[in-house]
Amino acid sequence: MIRGGTVVDAGGRRRADVRISPIDGTILEVGPDLDPGAGGAGVIDAGGCLVTPGLVDLHTHLREPGGEEAETIESGSRAAALGGYTAVVAMPNTNPAIDDAATVRQVLELGAKALCDVRVAGAITVGRAGKQLAPLAEMAELGVRLFTDDGCGVQDSQLMRRALEYAGPLGVTLAQHCEDQALAGGGHLHEGEWSSRLGIPGIPAEAEELMVARDIALSRLTAAPVHFLHLSTAGSVELVREAKARGLRITAEAAPHHFTLTAAAAGGYDPIFKVNPPLRTDDDVTAVKAGLADGTIDAIATDHAPHTQEAKEEPFDQAPPGMVGLETALALALTELDLPVERVLALLAWGPAAIAGLTGDHGGPVQPGRPANLTVIDPAAEWTVDPDRLASRSRNCPYAGRRLTGRVRHTILRAEVVVLDGEAQR
Ligand SMILES: [Zn+2]
Numbered sequence: 001m002i003r004g005g006t007v008v009d010a011g012g013r014r015r016a017d018v019r020i021s022p023i024d025g026t027i028l029e030v031g032p033d034l035d036p037g038a039g040g041a042g043v044i045d046a047g048g049c050l051v052t053p054g055l056v057d058l059h060t061h062l063r064e065p066g067g068e069e070a071e072t073i074e075s076g077s078r079a080a081a082l083g084g085y086t087a088v089v090a091m092p093n094t095n096p097a098i099d100d101a102a103t104v105r106q107v108l109e110l111g112a113k114a115l116c117d118v119r120v121a122g123a124i125t126v127g128r129a130g131k132q133l134a135p136l137a138e139m140a141e142l143g144v145r146l147f148t149d150d151g152c153g154v155q156d157s158q159l160m161r162r163a164l165e166y167a168g169p170l171g172v173t174l175a176q177h178c179e180d181q182a183l184a185g186g187g188h189l190h191e192g193e194w195s196s197r198l199g200i201p202g203i204p205a206e207a208e209e210l211m212v213a214r215d216i217a218l219s220r221l222t223a224a225p226v227h228f229l230h231l232s233t234a235g236s237v238e239l240v241r242e243a244k245a246r247g248l249r250i251t252a253e254a255a256p257h258h259f260t261l262t263a264a265a266a267g268g269y270d271p272i273f274k275v276n277p278p279l280r281t282d283d284d285v286t287a288v289k290a291g292l293a294d295g296t297i298d299a300i301a302t303d304h305a306p307h308t309q310e311a312k313e314e315p316f317d318q319a320p321p322g323m324v325g326l327e328t329a330l331a332l333a334l335t336e337l338d339l340p341v342e343r344v345l346a347l348l349a350w351g352p353a354a355i356a357g358l359t360g361d362h363g364g365p366v367q368p369g370r371p372a373n374l375t376v377i378d379p380a381a382e383w384t385v386d387p388d389r390l391a392s393r394s395r396n397c398p399y400a401g402r403r404l405t406g407r408v409r410h411t412i413l414r415a416e417v418v419v420l421d422g423e424a425q426r
Contacts, residue, residue: 001036002412005046005376008342009053009364010350018051020372025414027372044417046376049409052345053364054086054116054373055330056352058146058175058253059229059301061322062088062118064110065103066095071306071393073107076326077114079304079392081418083326084408086373087117087353087362092128093151099123099134104142115418115426116411117373119356121146124163124174130155133163140170145357148175150229151276153211155181161218168224173251173355175227178211178236179203179277188317190278194263200316203278205233212236216243216250225249227355230303232258232277234287241296251355252291253301256332257323259288261398271312271319272398275305278321292347293339299352300344302329306394324392328385328399330377334406341379349375372415381407391424 002018007030019029022042036043057080063071073090080088090107092098098107104120111118122139126132128149136147147167153176154160160174167174184207189195191202212228216239219226231237231252243250257275262282266273273279291297305322312319333344353363361371382405387397411419418425 001034001042002044002046002051002374002376003036005049005051007051007366008345009366010346011365013342018366018374020412020415022415025372027366027368027370030367044410044420048378048380050341050377050379051366052375052377053349053366054362054375054411055084055348056356056358056362057085057088057302057304057326058299058352058356059303060088060090060326061093061305062090063306064094065106070308073110073114073118075391075393076304077111077116077118078424079326079390081115081411081413082391082408082424084330084375084377084411085116085326086375086411086413087119087358089119089121089146089356091150092121092123092148097123097128099126099128101135101138101142104139104144108142115424116413117361119358120144121148121175123147124149124154125159128152130159133159133166136166136172137170140172145172146175146227147172148177148229150175150177152181153177153179157214157218160215161222164218164222164224168222173225173227175229176211176215177229178208178215180207180210183207183210188274189266190263190280192263192281194266198267198269205235205280208233208277209235209239212239216248219248219250225251228252230255230258230277230301231288231297232280232284234284237287237291237296241291244296251298252296253299254288254292254297255301255303256325256329257398259285259292260332260336265398269316271314271316272396274316274319274321275323276321289337292337293343299355300329300333300347301352302326306392307396309395312396322396324390324394324397326392327390328397328404330408331404331406334379335404372412374412375408376410377406378409379406381405383407
């Protein structure tokens with residue numbers, strides 16, 4: 001039993017205990033002052049805490065197969081559970097890419113023993129090379145609901161149109177990393193004041209916005225849904241806002257670093273602040289926050305992108321882009337977004353669960369009969385980020401020393417307490 005907390009789900013908040021069944025992994029009873037039973041064995045304290053549907057990350061790079069020195073499914077899912085996630089969607093830019101049924105099956109099998117549910121996004125094109133459609137149907141048959149060439153966008157508009165026409169009848173969603181490669185021109189930083197000052201080639205905001213605009217047009221043409229990964233510019237947010245107002249089937253996510261950091265952070269040439277899309281301007285941060293507040297952006301997704309110390313010690317123009325994020329996303333959202341906790345949890349739990357097609361298992365509501373995938377959050381706990389204490393195998397976290405408010409206390413996966421008082425249980 002989870003005792004003494006405040007349940008928060010899409011239906012609102014109420015003071016309630018939650019009794020769960022270790023036998024079938026479901027919620028048995030939700031209500032105030034439930035009987036804890038003889039001796040109170042099996043009672044988890046949630047006093048002063050929020051009891052919510054487990055968080056769902058739409059955008060996690062677990063690096064396995066092929067990048068195990070930076071992260072494994074085991075280490076990444078441990079980081080996810082500690083960050084309050086009960087499900088993550090593993091991105092397909094592994095080596096080899098997740099672009100066929102055999103590789104999907106391999107990742108799902110490795111994920112079956114993990115501390116959170118590991119779902120898979122499949123590649124849209126073979127090898128993510130942007131030339132030839134991947135076998136979406138055979139991957140969809142294994143339960144894959146999101147497809148993306150993340151790391152890059154599908155550059156060829158005709159191929160993207162065909163992919164959308166193929167995806168529509170399968171009931172799956174294509175997710176785009178929006179970047180016009182020709183216009184991005186091999187840049188490493190947002191094109192603007194800081195790229196000029198540092199003398200590093202920049203990536204203009206328009207490189208993202210061109211592909212957002214194109215894919216809105218292609219969604220209209222094909223009537224297929226499109227999900228936009230990690231939106232980072234004010235122009236992108238505005239394009240999505242207009243498309244949604246016209247009733248198009250568009251969803252979007254934003255990453256914590258795009259509402260907490262700007263290109264100025266990279267002023268010391270530290271590659272820890274190199275990410276793709278790049279950190280932008282104050283105006284872009286303001287626009288992303290507004291999009292998160294008004295529903296233009298549906299989800300906060302981590303874009304957790306582990307890299308070895310060695311790789312991140314390369315010079316700025318040679319280091320790979322990316323930051324780890326699973327263990328800081330919730331606290332950054334609670335600390336940095338001036339939003340009601342219900343909205344923050346919509347962005348981290350039930351919003352992404354709907355986009356990933358996971359609402360049967362994740363995202364709530366917290367009621368009898370539902371799978372007991374739950375997170376207990378202490379919204380008042382203050383802590384300081386220490387990259388050396390992260391469970392991720394990599395340390396490329398840009399928030400060292402940052403004071404945050406809000407912390408995961410317990411994470412429960414199908415009634416198993418996988419995190420208790422901030423400690424992983426296996
Ligand atoms: Zn991406």
